[in-house]
Amino acid sequence: MSESTLYDLVIIGAGPAGISAAIYASRALLTTVVLEQTSPGGQVLLTSEVDNYPGVPSTSGYELIQAMENQAKDLGVTIHSAQVSSISSTCDNYFIISCNGGTSYNAKAVILASGSTPRKAGFEGEEDFIGRGISYCATCDGMFYRNKPVYVVGGGNSAAEEALFLTRFASEVHMIIRKDHLRAQAALVDQLQQNEKVFVHFRTTISKVEGKDLLTKLYLHNEDTDEITCISGDPGSFGVFVFVGQLPSSELIKEFAELDQTGAVITDEYMATRTPGLYCAGDVRSKVLRQIITAASDGAVAATSVAGYLGQPIAG
Template sequence: MEKIIILGTGPAGLTAAIYLARANMKPIVIEGDQPGGQLTLTTEVENFPGFVEGVMGPELMDNMRKQAERFGAEFKRGWVTSADLSKRPFTLQVDGLGKVQTESLILSTGASAKLLQIPGEKENIGRGVSTCATCDGFFFRGKKVIIVGGGDSAMEEANFLTKFANEVVIVHRRNELRASKIMQDRARENKKISWQLDKTPTEVLSGDKGVTGLKVKNNATGEQEVIETNGIFVAIGHKPNTGFLDGQINTDKTGYIVVTPGTTETNIPGVFACGDVQDKKYRQAITAAGTGCMAALDTERYLEGSAVQDWSKTL
């Protein structure tokens, strides 16, 4: 029986671990197959406060982990396959650990960016391929970049990137965009944005210094073309990592966990959610860390109140 289990080791989960460990709550942190979350795929982080010259993503996450361990947080490697949240203690089935029970649970499992699944893509993440314009746009000042996608987020990121890049090319596999009319209009009015519609990406091309181009298939003619570029931003959506919960937690229509506004409380008392698994709007390391702090404080108060309630029943 554990008092607190945290699922996930991104900025949200590690911040929660730091706060709870400092409060002597002895949190157990279960890390999956990508310890450190999406920041481990990022080369340099320049927008996390406190690092004047920037910091490498893996280094930032490693430091946060060491800070949590310093205060007594315990880390265990495993993959949660199922959860029973119908009663306390909550029960988790974890590959590598077996059955684990806990009085409270913090969900910080994040959201995974959807990728194109084409040759050269994964190998060049952090070398010109990115899934976050606000994170990496600065590195492409004065360069040419490609946005792949046709939804609102793709239009928003394309407009954002024009603050840095000289040219932004929107590549979409259909002739029509899924984005709302207002978002399309904003993009079409931006003189730095050009269009390559009805083109399907087939391969990311790269050299010694990173991405050099995107190979696409012209869907009308079937011919292969190469669009030269310094960077490729994939903006085809994110998928929150909540499959193992099997519908026990309230989510919105896209799968993001719904929390009580101003808190990290879910519909199940004792279960809290923080980071990208409940945030589809900002998706930044600093906002994730902020909600991790909130989850730690919410959990601590919940357990203190629960202990008082249990104690009163024995009178």
């Protein structure tokens, strides 16, 4: 089923970038629809605590995105539940956004705000035990490891934040770091060092995991000594949490945009791709910092750029 409406703008993704773009598009009186395949919020919903968003000193990811969504809806923003399967262009430089189930949308401009998905660490057995001892979300699964040891793979900000969150539940939190240092911000490193539940293992990787229905064995490889240490226990007696980055969800527009080596979309400062009328915002973009505030900023810039592209600039 194809909608007969020709929208000024279709926004794909209802995370901070998409919702911010929708708010600014609404202010510019652009006819807009936001398409989201799950619940509004994206990766933000997995964040238990947000304490670096200006003006909101302490909140949860769910509460923050709920406030954003309510603000957008109060401005008349429409969010449809839809999984986009493809984007194509027409001879008159419009876009057709096709969704699973046969629905499609027509638009003069598109903002891709599809975010990213967790990157796999790549050790043997990882795929086999996802949801059965291996997780990519401390908020979702931390409670299952109350008074049990957990192993956190990664040394960046996300890994540090999630490791600190896991100390609420776990008896011990072991950080598995391939390099000889943590890449997280100094304030986070200081918190890790002061927490007696946290143990950091530098120059160490997971070589493989084993088990039956649930994880029962974990093999740690010391990169300096080449020593392998086997951690074993009853099914469900320990868990592995992987935080080694994100994979940008850019597949939809790879034919219309340039991608960097990670698969993130390269845009100019106006969030524009090489295809007129196609813009990107948030974690799907190639950028130096992926945070809620930078996603929201991208969305505002992208919507303002769309308004200008369509001849309806937003007043400052």
